[in-house]
Amino acid sequence: MSERDSIDVDVVIVGAGPAGLSTAIRLSQLAKEKGQELAITVLEKGAEVGAHSLAGAILETRALDELIPDWKDKGAPISTAVTEDHFTYLTEKGSKKLPTPPSMHNEGNYVISISRLTKWLGEQAEAMGIEIYAGFAAAEVLYDDNNKVVGVATGETGVDKEGNKTPSYDPGMELRAKLTIVAEGCRGSLSRVLTDHYDLAKDSSPQTYGLGIKEVWEVKPEKHTMGKTLHTIGWPLKSDTYGGSFLYHMEKNLVAVGFVVGLDYTNPYLSPFEEFQRFKSHPSIRPLFEDGQRLSYGARAIVEGGLQSLPKLDFPGGLLIGDAAGFLNVAKIKGIHTAMKSGMLAAEATFAALEKDAFDSVSYEAAFKNSWMHEELHKVRNIRPGFSKGLLLGLANAGLTAYVTRGKEPWTMTHHADHLQLKKKTDVEKIEYPAPDGKVTFDRLSSVYLSNTFHDENQPIHLKLKDQKIAIDTNLDLYDSPESRYCPAAVYEIVEEEDGSKALLINSQNCVHCKTCDIKDPTQNIVWTTPESGGPMYSNM
Numbered sequence: 001m002s003e004r005d006s007i008d009v010d011v012v013i014v015g016a017g018p019a020g021l022s023t024a025i026r027l028s029q030l031a032k033e034k035g036q037e038l039a040i041t042v043l044e045k046g047a048e049v050g051a052h053s054l055a056g057a058i059l060e061t062r063a064l065d066e067l068i069p070d071w072k073d074k075g076a077p078i079s080t081a082v083t084e085d086h087f088t089y090l091t092e093k094g095s096k097k098l099p100t101p102p103s104m105h106n107e108g109n110y111v112i113s114i115s116r117l118t119k120w121l122g123e124q125a126e127a128m129g130i131e132i133y134a135g136f137a138a139a140e141v142l143y144d145d146n147n148k149v150v151g152v153a154t155g156e157t158g159v160d161k162e163g164n165k166t167p168s169y170d171p172g173m174e175l176r177a178k179l180t181i182v183a184e185g186c187r188g189s190l191s192r193v194l195t196d197h198y199d200l201a202k203d204s205s206p207q208t209y210g211l212g213i214k215e216v217w218e219v220k221p222e223k224h225t226m227g228k229t230l231h232t233i234g235w236p237l238k239s240d241t242y243g244g245s246f247l248y249h250m251e252k253n254l255v256a257v258g259f260v261v262g263l264d265y266t267n268p269y270l271s272p273f274e275e276f277q278r279f280k281s282h283p284s285i286r287p288l289f290e291d292g293q294r295l296s297y298g299a300r301a302i303v304e305g306g307l308q309s310l311p312k313l314d315f316p317g318g319l320l321i322g323d324a325a326g327f328l329n330v331a332k333i334k335g336i337h338t339a340m341k342s343g344m345l346a347a348e349a350t351f352a353a354l355e356k357d358a359f360d361s362v363s364y365e366a367a368f369k370n371s372w373m374h375e376e377l378h379k380v381r382n383i384r385p386g387f388s389k390g391l392l393l394g395l396a397n398a399g400l401t402a403y404v405t406r407g408k409e410p411w412t413m414t415h416h417a418d419h420l421q422l423k424k425k426t427d428v429e430k431i432e433y434p435a436p437d438g439k440v441t442f443d444r445l446s447s448v449y450l451s452n453t454f455h456d457e458n459q460p461i462h463l464k465l466k467d468q469k470i471a472i473d474t475n476l477d478l479y480d481s482p483e484s485r486y487c488p489a490a491v492y493e494i495v496e497e498e499d500g501s502k503a504l505l506i507n508s509q510n511c512v513h514c515k516t517c518d519i520k521d522p523t524q525n526i527v528w529t530t531p532e533s534g535g536p537m538y539s540n541m
Helices: 019-035 062-067 114-127 188-195 272-281 335-354 364-369 372-379 385-391 392-407 444-450 468-481 515-521
Strands: 005-014 042-044 086-091 095-096 131-134 138-143 149-154 157-159 165-170 173-182 209-218 226-233 242-250 254-260 295-302 319-320 464-465 492-496 502-506 527-529
Touching: 005 335, 019 062, 019 335, 042 173, 042 272, 042 392, 086 254, 086 295, 114 131, 131 492, 138 173, 165 173, 165 392, 165 527, 173 188, 173 335, 209 515, 226 364, 226 392, 242 272, 254 272, 295 444, 335 372, 335 515, 364 372, 385 392, 392 515, 464 468, 464 502, 468 502
Parallel strands: 005 042, 005 173, 042 131, 086 226, 173 319
Antiparallel strands: 086 095, 138 149, 149 173, 157 165, 209 254, 209 295, 226 242, 242 254, 464 527, 492 502
């Protein structure tokens, strides 16, 4: 049996997104200030830094200003200032302009590509001597005899689809660290393992999520207004389903358009992908894209629970940061600045612990509670849960919070677990979606092609079923296979066997790593694990 090689470092960071890279950069800054050397290693499952990064995205630069004050001089890919904010309620044929909520005002913010920003942050980190290993997914948590985390191991490679070791087999590598920082993003696989292992969410409201689907288009110059932003609510979603769209005019006649559906929806026939396509067909939206060219596609789950859904942020031997913890400000529709700030706070607490050689008394949670990030999230904590009562009551509650109580209300509303919200197929109305026209609306497979997603078809399937029978006896029989609709990449498909029985086919090579199946499966039977390699290759998302 092959033994894994092992590397000893001071800090290992799982995930080279804005949170993980901010942690690494801030740690390196602190070490330099004190004349010390730290061995910092960052693992990234994407083939390159930024390859799996996807967001709207509008950047509030507050955290970046603190971390790298001279980011403009260093060539950060941040140049398109927001020039206009619009907020609209859509009906099937019309629209009504609404006042932009205070939390969504974007004066001083920038329309960016998070994949490009992340790549730039990676370059800053590497220039400081930080080791970043792209294409290496952390697949296993390492514990010592005292149940303390002592690092992570990368996954084995060179195993075929049947589980046999090939001549290129490698058992993976162990990275043993004094502290382990988990920055995997929303619904990370190790984050889930650690949360369950240490019961980190026992005192929290259930986390709630959305699925964000995004495209980048090149539109006609006369239709483009650089820096313009539009958010919509209403059609095509019914009033009992949380969600809406974003539309951001970038540089060079590019427009980022996307749609978010709260994963607490109840109708198993709802398809977030198809709702997005319907949105683009609206009379006030379609003209922008006619005669344009769709360049990119991607999808990602979004953590929406806010302050009351945060788990315990530290565990023996490590910390949760960024969206792995749940710091996105859903009322602002922004999370990059909070992810970065959480990484900076984690770095400062980690450095203090390393200096004291007191690795079990990291002060990260206390630092968070005393930060501007906590104040920001506390003010909007009741906005998202208010929409569980429907659109109108949600808007009324948001207005009360924004203009009357201003976040100082003495109560905190809670969430419900998304996977428990689906109604049975016999209790809902089936939704019929129009066929794509191939001009403005499209099918899922042609969309996945634009995400540059690749997985070796001979590698083991990374989407695991705890019980094969549940896919048919529960998901198909009771809910008509909702995974075949909520997946934005056509991974799940019901097929008929030779004997006439039904089976679930998993097209794992299509997976864009959005994690929706891991979240929304009604019995939590689907478990997303890190694949041997692959996934999307985003460059301008």
